[in-house]
Amino acid sequence: MPRPAPSPAPPEVRMERQTRIAIVGAGLAGLTLAGLLQRAGFTVALYEQAAAFARIGAGIILSPNVSKVLRRLDIEDELATTGIRPDAFVSRAWDTGRTLYELRFDPAAEAHFDGYFINIHRADLHDVLQKPLAPGTIQFGHQLAGLEPRGEAIRLRFANGATAEADIVIGADGIRSRVRDAILGKEEPRFTGRIAPRAVFPTERIPGPMIRDCTKWWGPDRHVLTYFMTPRRDEVYVMGAVPAERWDGGDSFVPGSREDFIEAFAHFHADLRRVMEAATDVTVWPIHDRPRNDRWSEGAIGLMGDACHAVRPFMAAGGAMAIEDAMILSRCLARFETAEEAFATYAALRIPRVAEVQRISIENSWMHGPTEVDWFFGYDPSIVELIPAAASAPLKTAGAASARPATA
Known part of the structure; x- marks a missing residue:
């Protein structure tokens, strides 16, 4: 099915492009964010603790809300041919085999949601996500050991003895995020x-x-x-x-x-x-x-993906939330003058949506029977209005009055 041209993104004020951005973790969130930020003109370094990518893990489901992000990196069609565009998602009863629900992924559904449904091996997804990056973007074998203020910059120390400096640091390093530890203190998942x-x-x-x-x-x-x-x-x-x-x-x-x-x-x-x-x-x-905690940043250090909102894999939405994060965060960094403004707006936009995904994932009810799916599959983070949020303002969340830690 031919893909339509991307909808134009809202005009955005550009942050100074000499801003150096360090991303810790080259998973789905980090790779997507790095590609989007480089397209916006930023200098980006991506640090990954593994010595190289390996073919471990297994499959992942990408829904149209993700496809719309990957379209901005010109890799949507390649992913659709590398993975499979399944004919449907089918729910069946464990004992009788009765079909409880079936959502067809035919051309009409792809047109309705404006994107592909794709099932793919994570390693194949990693391979394609690297293609938009400038050569040398990923620094392998760099496990973060600590973050230190260095005047107006932030110094990154790595377990291999290397150091680096950046103006903004973003933790995309998963549920055991070391960047998260620097903001919230060390806590076990x-x-x-x-x-x-x-x-x-x-x-x-x-x-x-x-x-x-x-x-x-x-x-x-x-x-x-x-x-x-x-x-x-x-x-x-x-x-x-x-x-x-x-x-x-x-x-x-x-x-x-x-x-x-x-x-x-x-x-x-x-x-x-x-x-x-x-x-x-x-x-x-x-x-x-992890227990939900709505504190996603401190100063020029921010979090994304499982580093700030680990999602149980019962809705097949953890990767989707990380990739959506990348689009919203890249747009905020491109628009606002300071990292604090960018992180505050990003969190205010993302927390209510992620909170609902976390709730449904804990409940494990997604598409068990007839389900309203438009709000999830039809979402396009590349054109959502960026409503500025004051860096010090409380973040309004679903069922919460402020950004104080909350459990889910």
């Missing part, structure tokens, strides 16, 4: 009582008829999502969420048991069991979040 067993394997291993492009199976205390990640439909991604009393696996994933993976869903419908039984290697990931 909260284990949610759920773990996520995952597997990726060839479609040809699944006996019987071809499965649908994207299906979520809903059980009383657990669920599982299955989908393809390329238009070839030759590889399947399966991710479950099951109860767990504790997590002793450290910060990352651990190897899982194929037998435990199958057993966790042995009481589900036969259509799902034949998929689960085709799995080979399994990894198990903890599901963490």
